[in-house]
Amino acid sequence: MIRILSRYIILFVLTLLVLAAMSFSLAYLFPGDVLTNLTGITAQNDIQRNALIKQFRLDSGYLVQFGYYLNELFAGNWGYSFISGLPLRDEIGLALPATIELASYAMLLAIVIGIPVGCYAGLRSYTPADYGINSASMVGYSFPVFWLALLFILVFSLELNIVPLSGRISLLFDIPDKTGFILLDILLADNIDRSLAFKDALQHLLLPTLAISTITTASMIRLTRRSVIDVLNRPYIAAARSRGLSRWQIFFRHILRNALLPILPLMAIQITTLITNAMIVETLFSWPGIGNWLIQAIYQRDYPALRVGMLAVASMVITLTILIDLFNRLIDPSREKYERATV
Amino acid sequence: MPMLDIKNLTLEIDNGTSRVKALDKVDLTVNSGEIRALVGESGSGKSLIVSAISGALPPQFHITADRMSWNGESLLSMSTEQRREIMRRDIAVVFQNPITAMDPSATLGEQLEESIPDELVKGKWFWQRRQSRRKSAISTVHKVGIKHHRHYLNAYPHQIPTDIGQKFMIAMALISQPKLLIADDPTRGMETTTKTQVLKLLTRLNQTRSLSILFISHDLLAISSMAHTMTVLYCGQSVESGRMKMLRKRPLHPYTKALLDSAPSFRKDLPPKSILPNMDGIIPSLKHVPIGCRLGPRCPRAQKDCVITPAVRRIHDHTYSCHFPLHMEKL
Numbered sequence: 001m002i003r004i005l006s007r008y009i010i011l012f013v014l015t016l017l018v019l020a021a022m023s024f025s026l027a028y029l030f031p032g033d034v035l036t037n038l039t040g041i042t043a044q045n046d047i048q049r050n051a052l053i054k055q056f057r058l059d060s061g062y063l064v065q066f067g068y069y070l071n072e073l074f075a076g077n078w079g080y081s082f083i084s085g086l087p088l089r090d091e092i093g094l095a096l097p098a099t100i101e102l103a104s105y106a107m108l109l110a111i112v113i114g115i116p117v118g119c120y121a122g123l124r125s126y127t128p129a130d131y132g133i134n135s136a137s138m139v140g141y142s143f144p145v146f147w148l149a150l151l152f153i154l155v156f157s158l159e160l161n162i163v164p165l166s167g168r169i170s171l172l173f174d175i176p177d178k179t180g181f182i183l184l185d186i187l188l189a190d191n192i193d194r195s196l197a198f199k200d201a202l203q204h205l206l207l208p209t210l211a212i213s214t215i216t217t218a219s220m221i222r223l224t225r226r227s228v229i230d231v232l233n234r235p236y237i238a239a240a241r242s243r244g245l246s247r248w249q250i251f252f253r254h255i256l257r258n259a260l261l262p263i264l265p266l267m268a269i270q271i272t273t274l275i276t277n278a279m280i281v282e283t284l285f286s287w288p289g290i291g292n293w294l295i296q297a298i299y300q301r302d303y304p305a306l307r308v309g310m311l312a313v314a315s316m317v318i319t320l321t322i323l324i325d326l327f328n329r330l331i332d333p334s335r336e337k338y339e340r341a342t343v
Numbered sequence: 344m345p346m347l348d349i350k351n352l353t354l355e356i357d358n359g360t361s362r363v364k365a366l367d368k369v370d371l372t373v374n375s376g377e378i379r380a381l382v383g384e385s386g387s388g389k390s391l392i393v394s395a396i397s398g399a400l401p402p403q404f405h406i407t408a409d410r411m412s413w414n415g416e417s418l419l420s421m422s423t424e425q426r427r428e429i430m431r432r433d434i435a436v437v438f439q440n441p442i443t444a445m446d447p448s449a450t451l452g453e454q455l456e457e458s459i460p461d462e463l464v465k466g467k468w469f470w471q472r473r474q475s476r477r478k479s480a481i482s483t484v485h486k487v488g489i490k491h492h493r494h495y496l497n498a499y500p501h502q503i504p505t506d507i508g509q510k511f512m513i514a515m516a517l518i519s520q521p522k523l524l525i526a527d528d529p530t531r532g533m534e535t536t537t538k539t540q541v542l543k544l545l546t547r548l549n550q551t552r553s554l555s556i557l558f559i560s561h562d563l564l565a566i567s568s569m570a571h572t573m574t575v576l577y578c579g580q581s582v583e584s585g586r587m588k589m590l591r592k593r594p595l596h597p598y599t600k601a602l603l604d605s606a607p608s609f610r611k612d613l614p615p616k617s618i619l620p621n622m623d624g625i626i627p628s629l630k631h632v633p634i635g636c637r638l639g640p641r642c643p644r645a646q647k648d649c650v651i652t653p654a655v656r657r658i659h660d661h662t663y664s665c666h667f668p669l670h671m672e673k674l
Contacts, residue, residue, distance in 0.1 A: 234443070235438065235440065235443045235444045236443065236444050236445055236446045236447070238394070238397075238399040238438075238444075239399075239436070239438050239444040239445070240446070241397070241398070241399045241430075242398070242399050242430055242436045242438075243430065243431065243435070243436075243457075243458050243515070243519075244427045244428065244429070244430035244431025244432070244519075245427075245457065246427065249457070253446075253449065253453075253457060254449070257448045258446065258447065258448050261448060332448070333448060333450075333499045334448065334501050
């Protein structure tokens with residue numbers, strides 16, 4: 001157990017180190033002054049410039065610079081934005097939870113809908129019901145997410161006018177930022193009508209969540225269906241049938257667990273797609289998340305913001321992937337004890 | 344009256360364009376308290392018969408039979424629920440490959456305990472019932488010759504050796520106290536001592552509990568030591584069936600004779616360094632089954648009439664289907 005854990009921790013640390021190295025090298029790769037790219041501060045005169053060079057060890061070798069860079073990352077000094085001049089850590093601290101919130105609701109929806117529907121289609125494989133579900137999920141899977149989001153806006157916001165167009169919550173509510181997750185913040189906030197604010201936030205959440213989760217749900221249905229069909233053809237299901245177990249007993253004791261175990265690592269792969277989609281959808285709905293923030297940074301050539309933003313998103317994806325793989329390892333009895341950890 | 348009575352069982356496989364008869368009018372009966380052996384080469388359809396009886400056939404297999412009954416009740420016309428009840432209480436199956444026939448994500452103990460029918464579990468409350476289940480699991484595991492029950496009941500299928508897995512399959516079959524045990528090659532891949540143990544166990548169960556056994560194997564030595572009656576299958580056709588003694592003494596079908604001759608332990612008259620007699624050719628694949636008697640192309644006694652499927656003929660309780668049987672001049 002400790003060996004497995006330590007393997008995963010080593011893998012995690014090494015991957016993060018490589019990511020940090022890449023993010024550091026971006027300061028050199030981006031056009032413009034290295035010092036400005038690294039700090040986000042444009043030096044006004046030579047004295048300030050020399051002081052900054054000294055502080056960031058730019059007069060020493062690359063390794064020393066990288067060491068100082070890592071040190072600063074851990075200390076929470078991630079540099080300043082060109083545009084707003086604010087510390088990047090605070091900006092990301094606001095934007096990243098918003099994206100995580102959106103993505104996790106979409107994932108939750110995909111799991112709650114996708115797995116039962118996929119199981120149903122798998123159990124009824126090659127019947128009209130299965131064909132219907134399968135083609136619906138194929139259609140859902142083929143929608144480009146940006147087009148779907150625009151369509152939702154057009155139909156539900158502009159034509160039917162039942163949900164708000166953009167943003168996270170109506171400006172009428174003043175929600176103090178505590179956790180970064182809007183629904184939690186509303187529950188923690190004082191002096192507002194919580195149920196009204198909650199309803200408003202849910203209305204804002206509805207369209208972006210639906211737009212992201214359509215694709216994830218569709219792929220979840222397809223994965224589950226395939227896996228259930230595979231398990232149904234295994235000899236142990238025939239053996240369980242010949243032992244006279246009822247259909248429900250077979251499903252819950254033998255099919256479900258064996259079908260879900262191989263899906264879990266595939267879900268980890270879905271997370272990347274999910275977050276990418278979330279970033280696209282955020283831009284369309286003006287959701288104040290990391291995707292929207294990064295797009296703004298790209299438009300404004302905010303190199304320090306791009307450098308740190310990329311590191312933050314990549315670290316989040318790596319963390320989730322490794323955590324899911326570790327979880328899968330812990331619950332799957334058939335996986336080798338000394339199999340190597342992978343991302 | 345036989346317990347399991349199968350008459351003219353035909354199994355057709357739909358392969359898209361045409362239908363292939365994987366089993367062609369197979370007759371099989373198992374009487375109460377008898378050990379019947381079912382022998383045949385690989386590919387002769389032995390395991391298909393097992394799946395047909397247990398009802399675990401894929402949907403593209405079409406099954407027809409004049410009679411397929413269990414204690415007088417037709418297995419083909421009864422509801423799925425009734426069939427399930429029979430499989431749960433009366434018939435138990437030991438599958439060929441024990442490791443794949445067990446759920447890889449559940450411990451052996453869990454799988455063993457779920458095979459116990461409810462009426463065999465004592466106690467009113469769930470903890471009493473759980474204890475009772477555990478107890479009968481442990482005693483069954485001991486009965487089939489596994490000593491370290493604590494270790495193996497908590498193990499997963501991939502962690503155990505094949506022979507233990509096979510014994511577990513037998514335990515799983517026996518724990519529901521069935522009337523008929525269908526053993527599909529239960530001694531495959533076992534070394535001789537373990538094999539003897541398993542065979543002894545099956546024989547003992549047959550004698551003490553009068554458990555009927557349908558024993559499917561190609562190990563003639565094992566069969567001849569324990570079986571009372573034998574049915575020989577060739578390429579989906581039942582060629583000869585009768586009491587073990589009769590078949591060994593005077594096989595009527597050329598295939599049975601070839602099968603028995605190919606086992607050196609049955610031949611006392613075999614001179615040293617002589618070539619072991621065998622039948623030329625191999626069993627035809629399902630794509631190219633010959634018409635009429637399927638043994639035709641390989642049979643040393645084949646004649647023109649063999650392109651017509653021979654009818655089943657009967658001498659007392661010895662049935663055979665051959666136009667030109669052996670040893671007829673003596674009878």
